[in-house]
Amino acid sequence: MKALANWSAGRIHYAWIVVAIVFLVLLSTAGIRATPSVMMVPLEHEFGWSRATISLAISVNLALYGLTGPFAAAAMQRFGVRPTIVGALAVLAFGTALSARMSAPWQMVLLWGVLVGGGTGVAALTLSATIVNRWFSTHRGLAMGLLTASSATGQLVFLPMMAAIIEHHGWRPVVLMVAAICAAVLPLVAIFLPERPAAVAQRPYGATHDDIAAASPGNPLTNAFRTLFHAARKRxxxxxxxxFFICGASTNGYIGTHFIAMCGDHGLSEVRGASILATMGILDLFGTTMSGWLSDRFNSRVLLFWYYGLRGLSLIYLPYAFGLDFFGLPVFALFYGLDWIATVPPTVRLTTDVFGKAAAPVVFGWIVAGHQLGAATAALVAGILRASLGTYTLASMLAGGVCLVGALLVLRINRGQPQTNSTSLA
Known part of the structure; x- marks a missing residue:
């Protein structure tokens, strides 16, 4: 790590090397989180499990992914980023590899719901917020946009490949592949990820003073709940x-979980559905990175209003897209893909503005919990509606409608206050 830091001196700030390493971590965990969506139909065929049963395991996964966030952020402040992430990657590699031997629904709930859900919750958006707040004084929106975009890139890299492997060899080689990728990233974190800029004799990017922040004292569990208690008193x-509950419901929970199966209902193969989803991932790579750049320059409330509003309209349009050619799924993929998780950089910016730089990662962890509770709710409800009605049309309309409600909600956040990073939690 010191050798790499010495090499980077005078060439590139080590903060960007940290971004690259964390990008790879988030890339690998994005591949793991995308895996259940391509496993849904094969598991349904092999074991006879209903889509509602499989959705239950995915719902547990999504809920724990979010609920782990604030405690993970507090653990990073108390014990350090590196040991926390190394432990999470080890759990993920073990849990996904072991799932190749599952044969009962409770095993899927335990492995993909509990172990994988909790592990990916550590290496998630709260990790990005922690890294950005520690390593950047300027260009935070751009850095957050790049890290958030790794989820989209994970879909780009993994989904079509996983769908093709499942089509020819079954689902078990896929879970072994993502476990191996996760294990391969682990030593990069252990060797090359320092805790803070001071560890490599640098300041945060763009800072004019030294990084003197220390680890938070006390129990991470206590710190996480204490932060929630103070934050919850603010509207x-x-x-x-x-x-963010609405954001999760309309992305990870609905489209991320059910889109490939929805394509199958309309006669499209899993590879075709995964390819469309991957195309959305390419578009989101640009959309989220641009959103980060925009959040450094424009009012985050206004950006979020447009993001939620356009997403809602695209989801309402989705049921009709399958019946059209050029103006069908390509148009949906364009608008929805650019907007997929573009909400994250402005939301992080607003969180930091309202609660201050020190508290923001843990507070954002609780906000991410809302995101994943929304995702878990949508994954389960959409599965139940599909099993009951035989179609996803009502689920699409509901997802689009709540996005339009979200567009109005965000206009009230931090209203009347300037966008600064100096607002305290107290």
Whole structure:
């Protein structure tokens, strides 16, 4: 690590090397999180499990992915980023590899719901927020946009390949592949990820003073709940929480979980559905990175209003897209893909503005919990509606409608206050 830091001196700030390493971590965990969506139909065929049963395991996964976030952020402050992430990657590699031997629904709930859900919750958006706040004084929106975009890139890299492997060799080689990728990233974190800029004799990118922040004392569990207690007294916390609940419901929970199966209902193969989803991933790589750049320059409330509004309209349009040719799925993929997780950089910016730089990672962890509770709810409800009605049309309309509600909610966040990073939690 010191040798790499010495090499980077005078060439590139080590903060960008940290971004590259964390990008790879998030890339690998994005591949793991995308895996259940391509496994849904094969598991249904092999074991006779209903789509609602499989959705239950995915729902547990998504809920724990979010609920782990604030405790993971507190653990990073108390014990350090590197040991926390190394432990999470080890759990993920073990849990996904072991799932190749599962044969009962409770095993899927335990492995993909509990172990994988908890592990990916550590290496998630709260990790990005922690890294950005520690390593950047300027260009935070751009850095957050790049790290958030790794989820989209994970879909780009893994989904079509996983769908092709499943089509020719079954689902078990896929879970072994993602476990191996996760294990391969682990030593990069252990060797090349320092805790803070001071560890490599540098300041945060763009800073004019030294990084003197220390590890937070006390129990991470206590710190996480203490932060929640203080944050929950502010109206802005609940506006951020419920708007991100809607974000999770309309992305990871609905499209991320059910889109490939939805394509199958309309006669499209899993490879074709995964390819469309991967195309959305390419578009989101640009959309989210651009969103980060925009959040450094424009009012985050206004950006979020447009993001949620356009997403809602695209989801309402989705049921009709399958019946059209050029103006069908390509148009949906364009608008939805650019917007997929573009909400994250402005939401992080608003969280930091309202609660301050020190508290923001843990507060954002609780907001991410809202995101994943929304995802878990949508994954389960959409599965139940599909099993009951035989179609995803009502689920699409509901997802689009709540996005339009979210577009109105975000206009009330931090209203009347300038966008600064100096607002304290107290």
């Amino acid at each position: 802005d916390f609940w506006l951020l929480f419920f708007s």
